[in-house]
Amino acid sequence: MSEQEERHDSAVVPEPPHDLPPEEPGACCSRRRFIGMAGLGVAGLGYAAGMAYPVYRYLADPAERAAAEAAVKEVTLAKADAPAVGQGKNIKFGIRPALLIHHAEGKWSCFIATCTHLGCTVAYKPAEKSIKCPCHGGIYDATTGANVSGPPPKPLTQLTVEENNDQLIIRRV
Amino acid sequence: MTNSLSAACKLPALKERGNQLYAWLNERLGLDFFVEIARHKTVPEHRYSFWYYWGGLSLFFFSVQIITGIFLLMYYHPGDGAYDSVRVITNEVAFGWLVRSFHSWSANLMVFCLMVHMFSVFFMKAYRAPREFGWWTGLGLAGMTMLFGFSGYLLPMDDLAFFATKVGIEIQKALPGAVPAWIPGSAFAQNMTNTLIDNLVQGGPSVSGMTVGRFFSLHVVILPLIFLPLLTVHILLVLRHGNAAPPSVEALPEKERRSIPFFPNFFVKDLAMWLIAFNVLLFLSAVSPWPLGPQADPWAAAPDGIHPEWYFMSQFQLLKALGEVLPGAIGEAAGATMLGVGGLLWALIPVYDTRNGGQTRAKVATAFGWFAIAVLTFLTVWGYVGVMGAGK
Known part of the structure; x- marks a missing residue:
C-alpha cells in the first residue's frame, strides 16, 4: 500500500500547488490533503482487514479442521x-x-x-x-x-x- | 466548480465518463429522485442535536445483529443439540467466541440505544404531528426488539436461558388465574391458556428442545420478516418528515434556526458515531466475552440469583414486589395490568400532547416521561439489589 502511496505522491509532485485555483485548494491535488486522504485510506484498509481476518478464519474453520484430518497417514x-x-x-x-x-x-x-x-x-x-x-x-x-x-x-x-x-x-x- | 475541479484533477475524460455512466443509470433507475432527497434533506443543529444519533446507532447495532446472526446460523443447531453447537461455537470454532460475543453485546447495546432514542424523541416531543406514525412504528420496533431478546436468550440452552424462559412463559400462563373462580368461564380460560401455550409456544408441557426450535424460527425468520418492513416504514417516515426540532428550538425565529445538510455533513458524523460504536462493541466483546453457563438440566434446581436480562429487570421486579403484597395470580395480574396501562398511555402520548394541546398537556407529558424513567430506574436498581442479595 505504501508503494502505491508513493507512486501517486510522485505523480503529484510536478504539479505546483500554487497553480491550483485558489478557491479549490483541497479539491484533490493539494499534496498535504492527498497524503492525509491516503493515510486515512491506509488506516481504513487496515481496520477493514482487521475485521475481515476473524471473519475469514471463522468461516474457514471447518475446512481447516478437515485439512488437518486429511493429513492422516x-x-x-x-x-x-x-x-x-x-x-x-x-x-x-x-x-x-x-x-x-x-x-x-x-x-x-x-x-x-x-x-x-x-x-x-x-x-x-x-x-x-x-x-x-x-x-x-x-x-x-x-x-x-x-x-x-x-x-x-x-x-x-x-x-x-x-x-x-x-x-x-x-x-x- | 465542476470545470475547475476536473481541470485540477487533470482527469476530465474520467469525469466525463462518470457523468455518462450516471446519466445512463439515471435514465433506467431514476437516481435523480434519491439524489434530490439527499440534497434537500437537512438536520436541525442546536444544543440537543446529540440526541439525533441514537436512532442511527440502534440501526447500526441492528445491522451488526443481522451480520453476526448470519454467521452464527452457519454453526448453530436448534433442538436438542443446541447447547452443544453453541459450546462448539464458543470454544472450538476460530473466533467463534468473538462472533457470539458481538451478537450478544450488540443486542444489549441495541436495546440501550433504542431506549435512549425513544426517550429523546419523547422529551423533544418529536411524536407530535405529523410524526405520530414515527412514534407508533418505533414502539412496534421496540416491542419486537424485546421479543428478539427474549427468544434469542433461550437459544444457547444453558441453565440461565432455560430458567429465564421458563419463568417468562409461566408468567403468561399464570395471568388468567387472577380471574376469580366464581366468574363463569374462569377455569376454562385458565385451561385454554395453558393448552395454547403448551401446544403453540412451548411445543410440550415444559421448555425443551422443541421450544428451542420454535423460538429459533421466531428469532431468525418470523420476527425479521415483520421487523424489516416496519423498520423501512419507520425510516421512510423520517425521510418524509425530517428530524423534529424540540419546541424550544421551533419557537425561535426562522433566522436563528440553523441546520446542516444530511448528506454528506450529518451522514459523515453518523458514520463517525458508528465507528465509535463499533469500537465500543469490540472493546466489550474482547474484554468480557459472552459466557456460556452449564447445560440446562430440567431436573436440577434453578441457579441462585437467577434473573432476567437488564431490560426485563424492571418488569421482573414489579411482578416480584407486587407478589409480596398480593400473593398469587392476583399480584401478577395487577403487575401485568400496570405494565399494560403504562404502555398504552406511553403509546397514546401523541394523541394527548398535540401541537395545539396547550402548555399544561405539554408539561404533563414531560413529567410523565421523567416519571417513567424514575420508575424504570428504581425498579431496575431494586431488582439488582435483590438479585445480588440472593446470590450471596
Whole structure:
C-alpha cells in the first residue's frame, strides 16, 4: 500500500500547488490533503482487514479442521471388518473414502476411492475384477489402480496394505 | 466548480465518463429522485442535536445483529443439540467466541440505544404531528426488539436461558388465574391458556428442545420478516418528515434556526458515531466475552440469583414486589395490568400532547416521561439489589 502511496505522491509532485485555483485548494491535488486522504485510506484498509481476518478464519474453520484430518497417514482395520475374498469394500481413510479389495489369491489392494475424473466415489466390481466409476463409466485396474478406459486422466492414488496378525495396516505411500 | 475541479484533477475524460455512466443509470433507475432527497434533506443543529444519533446507532447495532446472526446460523443447531453447537461455537470454532460475543453485546447495546432514542424523541416531543406514525412504528420496533431478546436468550440452552424462559412463559400462563373462580368461564380460560401455550409456544408441557426450535424460527425468520418492513416504514417516515426540532428550538425565529445538510455533513458524523460504536462493541466483546453457563438440566434446581436480562429487570421486579403484597395470580395480574396501562398511555402520548394541546398537556407529558424513567430506574436498581442479595 505504501508503494502505491508513493507512486501517486510522485505523480503529484510536478504539479505546483500554487497553480491550483485558489478557491479549490483541497479539491484533490493539494499534496498535504492527498497524503492525509491516503493515510486515512491506509488506516481504513487496515481496520477493514482487521475485521475481515476473524471473519475469514471463522468461516474457514471447518475446512481447516478437515485439512488437518486429511493429513492422516495410517489407518488400522480389523480383518473381521475387511471384505471377504473376491470382494471390495469402501472404508474410511481419514476424511476420505478408500477402496479395499481382497483379491481371489488372497492379496490385498487399497486405493483412495475418489475418481480422478470428477471426484465420484468408485466401486469394485467382482464380476469384472475391475474398479468402476458409476458416474461416467471410468474403469481402473483392480491391482494397480491404473486408468484402463473411460474419462479418468490419471490412476487412482494407491495405498499400501500390511497384514499384522488379525489387523490390516493401511498406509499412504 | 465542476470545470475547475476536473481541470485540477487533470482527469476530465474520467469525469466525463462518470457523468455518462450516471446519466445512463439515471435514465433506467431514476437516481435523480434519491439524489434530490439527499440534497434537500437537512438536520436541525442546536444544543440537543446529540440526541439525533441514537436512532442511527440502534440501526447500526441492528445491522451488526443481522451480520453476526448470519454467521452464527452457519454453526448453530436448534433442538436438542443446541447447547452443544453453541459450546462448539464458543470454544472450538476460530473466533467463534468473538462472533457470539458481538451478537450478544450488540443486542444489549441495541436495546440501550433504542431506549435512549425513544426517550429523546419523547422529551423533544418529536411524536407530535405529523410524526405520530414515527412514534407508533418505533414502539412496534421496540416491542419486537424485546421479543428478539427474549427468544434469542433461550437459544444457547444453558441453565440461565432455560430458567429465564421458563419463568417468562409461566408468567403468561399464570395471568388468567387472577380471574376469580366464581366468574363463569374462569377455569376454562385458565385451561385454554395453558393448552395454547403448551401446544403453540412451548411445543410440550415444559421448555425443551422443541421450544428451542420454535423460538429459533421466531428469532431468525418470523420476527425479521415483520421487523424489516416496519423498520423501512419507520425510516421512510423520517425521510418524509425530517428530524423534529424540540419546541424550544421551533419557537425561535426562522433566522436563528440553523441546520446542516444530511448528506454528506450529518451522514459523515453518523458514520463517525458508528465507528465509535463499533469500537465500543469490540472493546466489550474482547474484554468480557459472552459466557456460556452449564447445560440446562430440567431436573436440577434453578441457579441462585437467577434473573432476567437488564431490560426485563424492571418488569421482573414489579411482578416480584407486587407478589409480596398480593400473593398469587392476583399480584401478577395487577403487575401485568400496570405494565399494560403504562404502555398504552406511553403509546397514546401523541394523541394527548398535540401541537395545539396547550402548555399544561405539554408539561404533563414531560413529567410523565421523567416519571417513567424514575420508575424504570428504581425498579431496575431494586431488582439488582435483590438479585445480588440472593446470590450471596
